[in-house]
Amino acid sequence: MMKSILILGAGSAGLIAALTLKRKVPNVSVRVVRSPEIGVIGVGESTTVNVGEHFFEYLKIPRRRFYELAEPTWKIGIHFLWGPLPQFDYAFEPQMGFRAPGLSRPNGFYCEDRFDSMNLQSELMAHGKAFARQPNGAPDIPPWAAFHLENVKLVKALETFAREDGVEFIDAKVQGAERGPEGIAAVILEDGRRLEADFFVDASGFRSELLGKTLEEPFVSFAGSLFNDRAVVGRWDRTDEPTLPYTTAETMDSGWCWRIDHERTINRGYVYSSGAISDDDAREEFVRKNPKANVFDRVIKFRSGRYGRAWVDNVLGVGNSCGFVEPLESSGLMMVCLQCNSFAEMIVNADPTPSLRGYYNKLWAASWDEIRDFLTLHFWLNTRLDTPYWQHCRHDADVSRLTALLEFYQENGPVDFSPYQYGNTANAYGIDGFLVMLVANRFPHRAKYVPTSAERQSIANRRIQYKALAQSALTVEEALAYVRHPNWRWFAES
Numbered sequence: 001m002m003k004s005i006l007i008l009g010a011g012s013a014g015l016i017a018a019l020t021l022k023r024k025v026p027n028v029s030v031r032v033v034r035s036p037e038i039g040v041i042g043v044g045e046s047t048t049v050n051v052g053e054h055f056f057e058y059l060k061i062p063r064r065r066f067y068e069l070a071e072p073t074w075k076i077g078i079h080f081l082w083g084p085l086p087q088f089d090y091a092f093e094p095q096m097g098f099r100a101p102g103l104s105r106p107n108g109f110y111c112e113d114r115f116d117s118m119n120l121q122s123e124l125m126a127h128g129k130a131f132a133r134q135p136n137g138a139p140d141i142p143p144w145a146a147f148h149l150e151n152v153k154l155v156k157a158l159e160t161f162a163r164e165d166g167v168e169f170i171d172a173k174v175q176g177a178e179r180g181p182e183g184i185a186a187v188i189l190e191d192g193r194r195l196e197a198d199f200f201v202d203a204s205g206f207r208s209e210l211l212g213k214t215l216e217e218p219f220v221s222f223a224g225s226l227f228n229d230r231a232v233v234g235r236w237d238r239t240d241e242p243t244l245p246y247t248t249a250e251t252m253d254s255g256w257c258w259r260i261d262h263e264r265t266i267n268r269g270y271v272y273s274s275g276a277i278s279d280d281d282a283r284e285e286f287v288r289k290n291p292k293a294n295v296f297d298r299v300i301k302f303r304s305g306r307y308g309r310a311w312v313d314n315v316l317g318v319g320n321s322c323g324f325v326e327p328l329e330s331s332g333l334m335m336v337c338l339q340c341n342s343f344a345e346m347i348v349n350a351d352p353t354p355s356l357r358g359y360y361n362k363l364w365a366a367s368w369d370e371i372r373d374f375l376t377l378h379f380w381l382n383t384r385l386d387t388p389y390w391q392h393c394r395h396d397a398d399v400s401r402l403t404a405l406l407e408f409y410q411e412n413g414p415v416d417f418s419p420y421q422y423g424n425t426a427n428a429y430g431i432d433g434f435l436v437m438l439v440a441n442r443f444p445h446r447a448k449y450v451p452t453s454a455e456r457q458s459i460a461n462r463r464i465q466y467k468a469l470a471q472s473a474l475t476v477e478e479a480l481a482y483v484r485h486p487n488w489r490w491f492a493e494s
């Protein structure tokens with residue numbers, strides 16, 4: 001019976017784990033030990049749709065308080081400056097594999113000439129609008145809306161909620177751990193104190209103090225298919241720029257650059273491969289393309305991959321301590337929430353047996369491996385630039401796990417199913433994410449379909465409807481004013 005849990009680390013991963021366990025596992029005591037000297041990573045700002053779902057639906061954090069404390073803005077998709085098209089939008093709504101009324105094939109078959117405006121979200125993105133209006137004029141914010149969040153504000157908000165729930169915090173640096181029959185018996189602090197628990201969560205970020213260092217779980221590197229390992233980051237204060245309701249991912253000479261719009265600042269980060277460009281040259285390219293940015297001194301170094309297992313004996317790794325890929329599809333917080341959710345559901349319903357751990361680890365590893373494949377596809381398909389870095393991505397990335405998917409696509413086109421079984425793992429992209437990349441990057445298929453004139457008319461009519469809705473829709477600023485008004489009511493509020 002698990003009675004006490006000690007979480008090492010109070011970044012977003014440790015705090016989401018603390019909140020999830022405290023709220024879902026009755027009668028367990030949860031303590032968090034974290035080092036103010038080491039601090040948190042300070043990046044990790046763009047989410048997928050499952051993050052809000054985890055916070056509001058699963059953990060029942062009141063939206064109103066979350067908005068007050070974390071001050072999020074919204075993200076309704078990713079705007080790609082990527083591949084052969086001048087741009088394309090990956091909107092968070094079924095896009096390519098979805099068959100709209102009046103069409104005999106899924107949307108992707110009708111995107112030979114134009115990729116845009118196949119759903120309302122992408123039309124909103126094209127207009128820089130966040131939400132369509134409800135009949136009363138207020139923003140129609142979907143319950144699953146994704147966010148742009150400032151890491152430090154998110155961490156403070158989560159800590160406030162965790163303290164209110166009775167989670168205890170200990171400010172100290174862990175310098176080692178004592179092994180015991182169950183795995184780990186206690187962590188040892190720098191001041192000599194010894195903290196025991198039945199169960200430990202390693203949320204120590206890239207340091208992976210327990211899973212990597214103490215338990216020496218082998219690391220599975222993704223370096224054969226994902227070549228980036230560094231980021232240079234900068235930001236500037238917003239002046240008159242509108243707040244964009246999407247993340248931008250822009251092709252750079254030796255990697256790619258994100259743009260994330262917060263309410264008062266605009267953040268950009270160049271993710272690159274140290275094998276292709278030096279830190280100084282990456283910084284120079286970043287500044288040249290973002291002259292307003294104040295660049296942080298620190299270069300962030302990372303490695304892509306996951307540990308063999310996330311749950312080893314009485315230790316669960318969560319967040320960067322157990323798996324990481326570059327933030328091209330914002331997988332970090334997504335995986336933290338999915339991991340915490342599935343772990344809580346398992347231990348509430350069953351004892352933590354070896355077979356339960358085995359099942360958890362299989363699901364978790366398959367999810368990371370699928371994310372690796374998804375990102376690999378982004379790089380492998382991107383023909384926009386012909387620099388040595390992009391040639392390397394196109395020619396040398398290991399795409400062997402994608403072969404079945406690609407062959408199926410070549411024969412059948414953008415249909416919403418695949419023998420590869422994407423979708424049986426836990427992530428928010430599904431097969432539609434892969435189809436967006438394949439269609440937008442003009443990967444060829446042989447299942448050509450010539451739309452009838454009635455279908456062309458149906459698509460044109462839908463585009464007119466979407467355009468009208470987008471023109472009268474609300475910007476991020478307008479929608480924020482609504483949700484901050486004292487009369488605003490979120491879904492479940494009376």
Ligand SMILES: Cc1cc2nc3c(=O)[nH]c(=O)nc-3n(C[C@H](O)[C@H](O)[C@H](O)COP(=O)(O)OP(=O)(O)OC[C@H]3O[C@@H](n4cnc5c(N)ncnc54)[C@H](O)[C@@H]3O)c2cc1C
Pocket residue numbers: 008009010011012013014033034035036038039040041042043044045046047151172173174175203204205206207209231269300302318319320321327330331332333334336
């Ligand atoms: C360049 C970059 C961009 C990213 N962008 C995104 C994004 O857009 N979206 C997204 O979802 N994710 C993103 N991520 C991932 C993001 O960092 C994580 O999703 C998230 O912030 C979780 O971090 P963490 O809690 O695992 O680690 P951290 O924030 O690093 O927290 C680690 C904690 O452990 C503590 N700690 C470590 N060692 C010790 C010790 N010995 N003793 C005591 N305490 C210790 C630290 O003090 C800290 O509290 C990005 C990551 C990088 C590198």
